[in-house]
Amino acid sequence: MATVCARIRIVVAAIALVLIAAMAAPVAAQQPTSVDPNAAAVKEQQLLQQFKRVQGLGSIPDTKSYVIEQPQGRDWRQYHEVTLPAVGTVAMLGMIVLLAIFFIVRGMVRIRSGRSGVDIVRFNAFERFVHWMTATCFVLMALTGLNITFGRTALLPVLGPDAFSSWSLIAKYIHNFLSFPFTLGVILIFFMWVGGNLPDRTDLKWLVQGGGILGRSEPAAYRFNAGQKIIYWIVVLAGAAVAVTGYLLMFPFYGTTIAGMQLAQMIHGTVAVLFVAIMIAHAYIGTIGMEGAFEAMGSGTVDLNWAKEHHSLWLEEQQAGSGAGGMRPHPAATPAE
């Protein structure tokens, strides 16, 4: 009896096994023959399209290195190789050509009524110091900055690789270190002259008449005419832009990524070459473009007739405020020279 029961149990178990196997068979048939572990895998092109870069996790402390691919450097390269040199060349050479044509046509703007022989103080020693400190830094930084963009094309073939590299290394340090007095200068210029450079009603008239240099009649102006106000605000705003972007580049990864630094460099380069072009015009008007203008920043005084012709309202203010104070005989009136 016991053996019969055992046999029945074996038969039942066998049938059960067959049934289970039969039920399981369709499930097994649904599974793929080979597993594709790549189905869920990250795809390079997909990541690049979605995030513009490929970034993950690494095991070294340098977290910046976790970005393994960011092809937008190619756009920045295009800017550095083509756009910036083109914009810079057109802006700077264009400005020089325009000024040369203007000088040939118009010549130096003379003091129409001649020199009076009496001077009036226009810029004090501190103002002139700040101006020339900023100007010196600007010229040196412009030359060393242009070296980075144009040196490889213009200077490298002349100097040879070793000499050009040595010069460029010095130039880099000049550019970096002079940024501090330059920035200080821009800040001082802002506070020093902001009062006289706020736009007012005289500016519109001055601009309509084309200023003293273009028009025939002399538009009235206070201490700074509309043209000077434009130069002032360009210096302040462009100076701030190049300073901020420059410091971002000097301190890599402080609040920036590589993409941020590419953008900072593009703003820095574009603003800088336009800034240089405008400062060429500023230097032109301050020297050979207009008689009697340079001495305002040179000795700090201008001739009374120059002041009358270019800054009549300012002169009235000065004369009303301090009588004849601030005026003194022209040193050059004595025929010593």
Place this chain on the structure above:
Amino acid sequence: MARMKFLCDADRCIECNACVTACKNENEVPWGINRRRVVTLNDGKPGERSVSMACMHCTDAPCAAVCPVNCFYTTADAVVLHSKDLCIGCGYCFYACPFGAPQYPRVGNFGSRGKMDKCTYCSGGPEADNSPLQYAKYGADRLSQGKLPLCAEMCSTKSLLAGDGDIIAQIYKDRVAQRGYGSGAWGWQTAYRETIAT
């Protein structure tokens, strides 16, 4: 001559970092600089992949194009090298590089980026092959001895391949054909303007 390339088969990389260690040791890379690193994408999620990345020695290399002092040169084996004597540490190659390869000692202190350092494909720099001076500046010069970069030579799973582009592309193609899948040659489109059709 060969056209040397790197290829990381991400489906094989097990993130052991042996390539990173091999590179640092073989080249005596300065502290804080990693010429090669392994980065894991989608870490801990399905479809996670690790990629070992260094300088890819690009075709028409962006670093060389933007260098203000022209300190880069491409060897006959198409390896992109640079001269640390000419480098002024301006940072431009590092803005242009798609792979984050150029690095500078003392990064962060203003105006004091040192001479740029990057993967040399274990082939040194402009100094005489295998000279102590070359080793001090650029590390090992294995290529002139007929050896491939140590990172790839040491790779335990043979994920990282170095060698002539056509040969390593063929090895990768054969692998993909045999195993039935492949996540592609990472960085090739960006570096070489071509991918490996699989």
